[in-house]
Amino acid sequence: MTENTHHLEAARLAKLEKIEQLGIDPWGQRFDGHLHIDAARAKCPEENGVDGETVRVAGRLVRWSDSGKLRFGHIQDYTGKIQIAVSKKEVDETTWELVDCLDRGDNIGVEGVLKLTKTGEKTVFATKLVILGKSLAQPPEKWHGLEDIETRLRQRYTDLIYTEGVLDRMLKRLKIIESVRSTLKGEEYFEVETPVLHAIAGGAAARPFITHHNALDIDLYLRIALELHLKRLMVGGIERVYEIGRVFRNEGVDSTHNPEFTMIELYQAYGNYETMMDLAEKIISNAAKVVNDGATVVPWGDKTIDFTPPFARAKYGDLFREHAACDMHDAAAVAAKAKELHIPTENRHPDVIVNDVFEATVEDALVGPVFVIDYPSSMCPLTKRKNGQPEIAERFELFVDGLEVANAYTELNDPRLQEALFKTQLQGLAEEDSMAKMDHDFVRALKVGMPAAGGMGIGIDRLVMLLTNTKTIRDVIFFPLLKPEVF
């Protein structure tokens, strides 16, 4: 960079030096009392020729014409954009020289009078102007902006500034998370933090990332779920508990999977999976309203999703019969259907085959939102069985347009059954593929006594996708995983 500075950067460096020669710090100083730009816009008179208040605004210069003795530009902050006008007559000589050194991309602060231009645009007519941070990088082209996906993801900072809708969508993500917290606060939940480094990667079926602790000389796993620690806390007396946190799964990347993603898991003593359905409806419909102007019906590509409670509920077995055209308990018929779908059957537990057939035939057909309830219990080693029906687990998954958004159970709190399920691997499932990894301490905790409870996990990234009409997960994550860039 130093021995081979690009000519565009060189031009900016020359201006930077000129600013220093004026005795001005090109990197800026404290600037108090600025209004957010949306607030400034709200204060601007609506009538031509009327002087409004004198205000201070600050932000990034995203349009600039450095010509003549009256110059216009737009500055932008996270609340919006407003035009500024700088007239040579209205500012002192040093400021006018500073104005000559401004480039698109610079951060500036402006004090001036709010009024409309002759063409009716809300404008701050500057009486003072300061630089709050020089930009040395050439911004993207003003009309097309940044379109190269790789550049947008690697240089998210630039993407956030110059690509229409990116910052807005990410702010919606933050508001959705705020809304989830606020809904749970209303339900008297406590938010906690539990370890990310696990000795046993339990609570879900996924390949973990492995890391190493030097001083203890032990390998550890980055967590793949939050479940087992939160249940321990319920044993400890925190009746309603949740965590919003990052989980890590060492798997492929596609439009709905990022190796690290954000989950909320929550547990409610004395509840069950029906309690969780009611809560899921509250959490999701509230969040939908926050980012869709109060509406619970939201656009989703060329479809519309109605998140107005209550959501539909359908039994796993019924959906199976409807879409796979056979009974899930009829092993021969299921095997035939599996063969038809090129799903392997050899040495695999019948319920694993059922599940594969279910995924192949049912899931994509579910537009929803729909709670799929009552799963085959063999695939649910952490879930309570239905009274008198040990082959059915009180579990639901919430599907929206084929996307799994939430997963919940009536929690298994029988330590003897839990221990037995940890010991029994499903045929045809490698241990690393199983959710049932022996965790002796967790069994010990259950022996202390966990109250009957409901619990739920929601994929926050996918929820944000659905509520912001975004089809790829990388567009709702600030910094999705990419292979390292070579400099």
Add this chain to the structure above:
RNA sequence: GCCCUUGUAGCUCAAUUGGCAGAGCAGCUGACUCUUAAUCAGCGGGUUGUAGGUUCGAGUCCUACCGGGGGCACCA
């Protein structure tokens, strides 16, 4: 991991059969006190992802590698 596709100036894109690497925007110099894709005149800007190969000649064809996108697999 496999298949398809893609990589040219800061950005967005051209480049005919393999035949002098171009444009717009942005930048620089000058003019302009109501502009907003400002306008007008002039000027500069390239390791065509990287490394090889074929050829008189490669942005273009071939091989490998690197990055991105899409699909498959994985993700019960």
